[in-house]
Amino acid sequence: MSMDGCRLKVVILLWCLLVISGSSFEIGSYDLERDRPAKCEAITIPMCVGIGYNLTRMPNFMDHDDQKEAAIKLNEFAPLVTYGCDVHLRFFLCSLYAPMCTDKVSTSIPACRPMCEQARERCVPIMKKFSYTWPESLNCSKLPTRNDPKRLVHGGARE
Known part of the structure; x- marks a missing residue:
């Protein structure tokens, strides 16, 4: 991803943070409205270092308690990421x-549904070749849409 692409995503995300407040989002068993520490921490997950933002908050949307646990599970997707579907x-x-965290907002910020749907649409054919299916834990319908004014989401332009 180009540096301009990362900057654009971060700018879109920060704009959303300034315009929208509050969030209600659930994926897997994770609920943003439950009590959780509001402290941001530096991203240490190798795949997510240099992603366009540097801070995250745990537990994450997949209900991992720390970055070490999240990194182990995320590493399962490394071949697909490397393939570049x-x-x-x-x-x-x-x-x-490793959801983006900022001290300006008390909850972490997920990707939007269109970004999930695009990834699923483009990667499922590759996964099928190796007898894998899109994981239920990445159910796109549980993610907020970009048009929901009550939810903060990472943008993601279709290419």
Whole structure:
């Protein structure tokens, strides 16, 4: 991903943070409205370092308690990310396993549904060749849409 592409995503995300407040989002068993520490921490997950933002908060949207646990699970997607079936796959996965954190907002910020749907659409054919299916834990219908004014989401332009 080009540096301009990362900057654009971060700018879109920060704009959303300034315009929208509050969030209600659930994926897997994770609920943003439950109590959780509001402290941001530096991203240490190798796949997510240099993704366009540097801070995350745990537990994540996949209900991992720490980055070490998240990194182990995220590493299962490394071959698919390396293959490059979708230009935004790494960013999308990191937004769930190492969600962006800012002290300006008390919740983490997930990717939007269109980014998930694009990744699924482009990667499922590759996964099928190796007898894999899109994981239920990455159910796109549970992600917020970009048009929901009550939810913060990472943007993701279709290419």
